[in-house]
Amino acid sequence: MDVTAVPITLHPLAEEYLFKHYQVLRRIFSDVLGHLETDYISIALIDQYGQLIFLSSKPSIEQNLIDKKLWSLDGSYHPDFIYQDQPNTWINLNCIESKNSLYHYKQGITGLRAGFSMATNFGEYRAVFSFGLKHCNQKVHEEMLSKHQALLAMGKFCLQEIIKVIPLPNQQKIYKFKPHLELVINNQVNYEKTPT
Amino acid sequence: MDTGHYQSFANRLIDLMKAQGFTASRSPNGICIKTLAGFVGASEQICRRYIRGDALPDYEKVKQLAAHLKTNPGWLLFGEEGYPAPSKNVIDEALLHYILKQSHHLYRNSQGGNDDYAEFVLGLVRDVREIDTSKENLLKIIDLAIGSISSYEGTRNKQSLAV
DSSP states (O other): OOGGGSOOEEOTTHHHHHHHTHHHHHHHHHHHTTGGGOSEEEEEEEOTTOEEEEEESSHHHHHHHHHTTOGGGOGGGSHHHHTSOOOEEHHHHSOGGGHHHHHIIIIITTTOOEEEEEEEEETTEEEEEEEEESSOOHHHHHHHHHTHHHHHHHHHHHHHHHHHHSOOOOSOOOOOOOOOOOOOOTTOOOOOOOOO | OOOOTTHHHHHHHHHHHHHTTOBOTTSTTSBOHHHHHHHHTOOHHHHHHHHHTSOOOOHHHHHHHHHHTTSOHHHHHHOOTTSOOOOTTOOOHHHHHHHHHHHGGGGTTOSSHHHHHHHHHHHHHHHHHHOOSOHHHHHHHHHHHHHHHHHHHHHHHHHHHHO
């Protein structure tokens, strides 16, 4: 099966999950933030149905991406990126049409100078780990890309800690149906007419 | 006539510059182009294109512009016309009051004490300040985040009992 053909959708609980476990996530991420120059870590988990949830050290970023419907324009959450293993910078991943809006909500408001994303398998999920830096120059930028295995290990450590305490939404496709009303007339009886 | 691709950005910029008195009576839009050029460090020619809605400054220039006009760059880029420009990096006092009122009692029996509480509130205030959504939505987010304290304390207690 061509997994890239499965469209990526937001899990119905994705928005609620951002802040439902705010305190636990804050604690877990704060143990590693600062190492390897990182100021922001976000984990996007994509299940086999292509449903995505976010676990973030700064959920305000993902809240804005969801609220402004920008997450689907973010190259980090595009199937072409999710189902491959090479790290890439945010600047390379953002398409021209949404470049300004994504920059504003991911970096402009937060003061993150640069960011990287990388995708890998995690159990039954595909996981996209994103890392943001507040202090970055060309040298740091190159070093970060070369240290992507260390960053990945850090991200996986956080995810392992998270799943020890937070139940992930179960992997069942949740369909959203629109309510449908149908008029049923119970007392209508079609009598056979006998010719007189 | 309003025909530029970036006309809504241009309208917000013109309104804000006029409101702050950066006007020139001889300019077609009533805006002092020279001042605008000074704010963004660009030529007067390109600034006329911004005002006509024919061009959009790059993000760094929008940030400079927002700093000079004491607004937030997000409002300049995506704000709704007719709604006032928000002031920069402030949290609504009513929201801060709501966060403190709803959260303080949850930390009374916390093992971490006052430091934990202060860190939690500060973190939540920073996050809430950066979220660009309706006030109703912000209240729901605050409720969810505050609710997470109880579940965190529950998990911590279970872990300490297990040890």
